[in-house]
Amino acid sequence: MKVMENEEEKLDTLLHELIKTVPELTGSEMLTEKIMQKIKEKTIYRIPAVLIWIRAVSGSAAILLLGLFLFQQNETTAIASTPKPSGHPEIRINIDSMCLKNLNSPASNIMALYMCHLQQNSIKNKLYKTIDQQLKN
Amino acid sequence: MNQSTLTDLITSSKQNDQKAFRKIVECYQSMIYSLAFRMLCNEEEAKDTVQETFIKVWMNLQAYDSDKKFSTWIYAIATNLCLDKLKSAKHYFQENTIDETILNVISTDNIEQSVINSELGNIIRKLTSELTPKQRIVFTLRYLEEIEIDEISQITGMTPNKIKSNLFLARQTIRRKLEIL
Numbered sequence: 029m030k031v032m033e034n035e036e037e038k039l040d041t042l043l044h045e046l047i048k049t050v051p052e053l054t055g056s057e058m059l060t061e062k063i064m065q066k067i068k069e070k071t072i073y074r075i076p077a078v079l080i081w082i083r084a085v086s087g088s089a090a091i092l093l094l095g096l097f098l099f100q101q102n103e104t105t106a107i108a109s110t111p112k113p114s115g116h117p118e119i120r121i122n123i124d125s126m127c128l129k130n131l132n133s134p135a136s137n138i139m140a141l142y143m144c145h146l147q148q149n150s151i152k153n154k155l156y157k158t159i160d161q162q163l164k165n
Numbered sequence: 166m167n168q169s170t171l172t173d174l175i176t177s178s179k180q181n182d183q184k185a186f187r188k189i190v191e192c193y194q195s196m197i198y199s200l201a202f203r204m205l206c207n208e209e210e211a212k213d214t215v216q217e218t219f220i221k222v223w224m225n226l227q228a229y230d231s232d233k234k235f236s237t238w239i240y241a242i243a244t245n246l247c248l249d250k251l252k253s254a255k256h257y258f259q260e261n262t263i264d265e266t267i268l269n270v271i272s273t274d275n276i277e278q279s280v281i282n283s284e285l286g287n288i289i290r291k292l293t294s295e296l297t298p299k300q301r302i303v304f305t306l307r308y309l310e311e312i313e314i315d316e317i318s319q320i321t322g323m324t325p326n327k328i329k330s331n332l333f334l335a336r337q338t339i340r341r342k343l344e345i346l
Contacts, residue, residue, distance in 0.1 A: 035340045042292070042343075043308050049285050051202040051211075052278045053195050059212055060190050063219045067183060070220060077179075077227055 166192050171235060179226050190219050193236070197243045203305045204247040206290040208282055214250065218243040233319075240312075241320045244302055251298035295338050303328050304335040 053059065166174075171192075177185035197218050202211035221242050229238055289309075293301050302321060306312045307328075314325050321328070 035343050038343050039336065039340055042288075046285070046289065046309055047311060049281065051199050051282050051285055053198040053212075053215075054208075054278055054282075056191075056194060059194060059198075059215060060187065063190050063194075063216050064183065064187055066216060066220055067186065067223050070224060071181065071183070 172231065175226070175229065175231070175235065178223070179229075186223060189222075193239055194219070196236070197239065200240065200243055200305070200310060201247055202282065202286065203289055203309045204244075204301060205250060206286040206293075208279075208286070210250065214243060214246050217246050221246070234316075237316055237319050240306075241322075244306070244320050248298055248302055251301060292339050292342065293335075295342065296335050299323075300331045300335040300338070303331040304339075307332055 171189075174185045174189050178189060194215055197215050198211055201214035201218075202208065205211055205214065218239065222239060225242075229235070293304060296304060299321075303317060303323070306317045306320065307314065312320070314328050317323070317328050318325050323331075
């Protein structure tokens, strides 16, 4: 126990001496010059705070605009896919999806597609005529 | 340097005023050198750390929170740099050979101070050679730089309990070393 106390005392004395002996910087002016020289070199590359702000704001604006554009695109697709109400159904060109499904290559068989379309229209016309007749009666 | 002068210098430095920053360097470089030397026990490494610290300070001055103590902030930067050096695989404590000591001494204008530094470095190196980098950092800050535990916590980011346990282990290791001597 006494040995331990002795060691503690030794350590405290040593620490006290080490605190008193401050390592002094020799050639401090030269070191300052070196630091300032390095800083001058770095200053060229230091980005001004305003530029950082401009970058941040324009970055956020770009993301916002991209989001808006994607949202708008989605909306347009949704509107285009919904059938438009029309007061003249007889002049509406409606290519039947059934006709398209039956065709393997619609581009090469455009006549068949057109015939199918005409057939569909004639069916509709007949239907309209029947309704018209019924209404007149 | 009083607080208002320091605040003015920091504000000017933030606006790229190099003259103002020079005054900050002149005021704090000895303090940072003392800390780095006590941690690294090598004059050249300590001087390099002082340079790196001020370059980092200059580059990150915009991020400095003026509510905090400037000395604590600058100490934190220097401590982190020292810790990186102590942790790096390249770093090892080797006692200067007689040739190196003589070269160091004769290459400076202040021979007496250089001898004192060299001796001091040897003593600290011998005492702390078995400490881990973290123990060494905490030991230097508390016992050699006499910084309070709360401030050490701000500097190192360690909890006060962690600091205390590191200090306890450091003291124990050094005491054991003294028994052998």
